[in-house]
Amino acid sequence: MRHIPGAWHRTAAGAGLVGADGSIRPTIFAEMSALAAETGAINLGQGFPDEDGPVEVLEAAREAIAHGVNQYPPGRGIPDLLSAVAEHQERFYGLHLDPARDVLVTAGATEALAATLLALIDGSDDEVVVFEPYYDSYAAVVALAGARLVTVPLRWPDFQPDLDDLRRAVGDRTRAILVNDPHNPTGAVFAAEVRDEIVRLAERHDAIIVTDEVYEHLVFDGPHVPIATLPGAWDRTLTISSGGKTFSTTGWKIGWVTGPADLVSAVLAVKQFLTYVNGSAFQPAIATGLRLGDGFYRRIADELRTKRDLLGAGLRAAGFEVSTPAGSYFTVADARRLGATDASAFCRELPERAGVVAIPLTAFATPGRRAEYATLVRFAACKRVEVLEEAASRLAAAQ
Structure with missing residues (x-):
């Protein structure tokens, strides 16, 4: 069997991509995006916009x-x-x-x-x-x-x-x-x-x-x-x-x-x-x-703030506790009230349960600290308003 270079193995292990049997796992982003495609769920997991830029x-x-x-x-x-x-x-x-x-x-x-x-x-x-x-x-x-x-x-x-x-x-x-x-x-x-x-x-x-x-x-x-x-x-x-x-x-x-x-x-x-x-x-x-004008920069922040608030309101209505973000695309919500004890399992069930994809916060943590984030889920607000409204409706209907 060919030797696996140490740098390659260190990198895969550092990224959490090596299974107990030495196999390489897909990232949580690839896994959840695939689930979105398979189920027709709205993908609020990966942080990419669904609208073109200026x-x-x-x-x-x-x-x-x-x-x-x-x-x-x-x-x-x-x-x-x-x-x-x-x-x-x-x-x-x-x-x-x-x-x-x-x-x-x-x-x-x-x-x-x-x-x-x-x-x-x-x-x-x-x-x-x-x-x-x-x-x-x-x-x-x-x-x-x-x-x-x-x-x-x-x-x-x-x-x-x-x-x-x-x-x-x-x-x-x-x-x-x-x-x-x-x-x-x-x-x-x-x-x-x-x-x-x-x-x-x-x-x-x-x-x-x-x-x-x-x-x-x-x-x-x-x-x-x-x-x-x-x-x-x-x-x-x-x-x-x-x-x-x-x-x-x-x-x-x-x-x-x-x-x-x-x-x-x-x-x-x-x-x-x-x-x-x-x-x-x-x-x-x-x-x-x-080199675009100041109006452009104000507008993109204002638009995402509106989307943040829309997503946050939808998550609260669906029973989540929400941490209101001060910046970025992302909102973290606690699914404990919805019966979640394992964010990874909750996110894998969510596409079938509610038609929405999210990412467990444990995917961003070292193994020793994942218990602290066990019920926390990340949602991305960088989608069209009508997509966020539909996602909020689905989440509320699923509870």
């Missing part, structure tokens, strides 16, 4: 294809997108970037995260601190890099980290603190004191801060505050975002990393051996999107 952005992609922008772009990204990202960071957050040195275009935020952690981690003595529950690729990449994942729990119902838990998690072996804000899967937006403490701890222990900010324009109460803008943070912070969530173009996979030139160059050194480059025609289209 016409200006779509038309820019068509124009780029028609005018021959179809070959390899430069390794860092096309200059216009690099400039547009730098302009965006200054326009919204007052950060002054050199587009030729402080910005790197990637194949979505997921590749940006992978290249960043692979670039930063030196070996098995390194630790990466994450907030749990967490986006599932975090554990996989940390495992691939051979580091140790250290988690800080986020607890129902507000999902704000306890600062003492955070202080216990960060130490001299901490190589990176990975911050997802607004947070997937909980929809939390971290409080100012949490952001401040992250910076303080990173300085104290000489750690790098890596931020995943793909939901930066989907914050419902007040402006998004990047950690890179805080005093003392810039020199040790790599900020990651993408155009997928902002412009409803999740399939285009155009992301970026911004930060100090030396750190960005380290990420580039790894990224060039992953995808090399991607998305030639989509890069100028995302540049167009980043």
